[in-house]
Amino acid sequence: MKAPRDVPNALLESLKSLGLTKYEALVYIGLLRTAGATATEVHEISGVPRASVYPVLDRLVQKELVSVSHTTPKRFDAVPPDQGVENLMRRIESDAQSARTALDALYREKGPGGRGDQELVWTIYGEENIRTRLAGMFRSAERSVEVLATWDLLRESMLELLDPVPDSVSVDIVTERWEGEQPSRFRLHVLPLAVLQEIRFPADKLLPYERSGVFLVDDARALLWMEGADGQPSALYSESAGLVLFVRRHITTVTEWARAGVQ
Amino acid sequence: MKAPRDVPNALLESLKSLGLTKYEALVYIGLLRTAGATATEVHEISGVPRASVYPVLDRLVQKELVSVSHTTPKRFDAVPPDQGVENLMRRIESDAQSARTALDALYREKGPGGRGDQELVWTIYGEENIRTRLAGMFRSAERSVEVLATWDLLRESMLELLDPVPDSVSVDIVTERWEGEQPSRFRLHVLPLAVLQEIRFPADKLLPYERSGVFLVDDARALLWMEGADGQPSALYSESAGLVLFVRRHITTVTEWARAGVQ
DNA sequence: ACCTTGTTGTTACTGTAGCAACAACATTTA
């Protein structure tokens, strides 16, 4: 009779998000460590009240995580972890798939119309979301793409997104340094930009170096990539004249300053 | 102001298993159909109480499913469905991954020992689980593998599992027909087996044709593949002398009958 | 200016469902 050794809380949370309850997780974990246990043994190992063990085991069998013996008393055994997790994931994947198609049908009903994008400033959370928004901007560029960003950000997230930009579109990139081959496709400006480097404010406090950047397409759509101290990226996107003008000025001014050696 | 058209219940369930609540699902669906809606509009579209809309939207932003504008009043927009679903799946996948490794660590602690597999009859649910058990049996075969199964089952699930059987092990396969090339690796017995074909019982009722089969390894470990009328496969596995002997007799008898033309 | 009207965003409260936890009891096995 092993002790109901306590289980890392993170593991319980993970299993919960796979659709298990606390008890189901505890019982499954307990069974992994003891093959062929009776219900009472499961209770002792997992710390789950004995009366609750029976319905929990039923559910776990239903979810294909444990198998049952035909003895009396019944004995239970856990499916190996990698396969058990896969059994759970299979259901979720299938739900995800059907949700995707059903949602997509609803989504296509409405055209891209609506005042959605005009004259509003949107905040976008999550790197993935920002990247797809940027990809959409670049793909639909008609005249110009202007980029002012830290090298870290460019290298990690940007360069591949710039591939789909049509050839007829001019691409200007401003950054503080460049490693590796310089692509001829873009007009590249490597400038020692103070705004892109470490900053002290107030004078005695060093602000952490962040990945950041601004992006302007066709002088009409702008995106600001920000990154909080926690490393969570977020962005502002807008087609409003106000923000576009601000970004326009920002890029121009910073470039001019750097060129003039103001630093 | 569109009607809060009711949403297919299956979709709500799918989204719930991806970690959303009912309200979160309704609001997200509503936003997919109306770009840049205010909180009140979201309330009208989704049918979610207006007061509940605010915390729900907060959570959706947190989960990277919607973006927010910086106007007053705030306006909200949904991330496109395929990407939204992927944002949800990313979290789940990562949970699954960490769960897998953590569980595996626990799992390896206990050796394969224990009375787990001896003298007990186990029921295994789910085709995947049965297949992995069979794979394990075949892989560890030392002398003989005997298979008596319907052709449907053999073709769909079995043949690839037999690949890892060591060369020194004799493999006997009994089935009611064979399509395609006959492998020389196995001793093959194609016999018109009544047990594997349609059966009437009682005389006027036709039992549905099922995929079924019995498997015997080294005369020591047996697995019975059953399939209920609902098509859900399940299996019995045992190393007990009783069941092994039963399967031993079953295979022998059936083969003898068929050979003698008893039909 | 003032009052009205309607909307926004927030807070508090009630109801409900599913799970967690406990107690008691009938049934079987030794």
Added chain:
DNA sequence: TAAATGTTGTTGCTACAGTAACAACAAGGT
């Protein structure tokens, strides 16, 4: 009989579902 098994019912708890009310603010009319 004693011990363990399997079942039922009750209670508490928590997160979500749903309702009501309110302060803050803007627009419009007199």
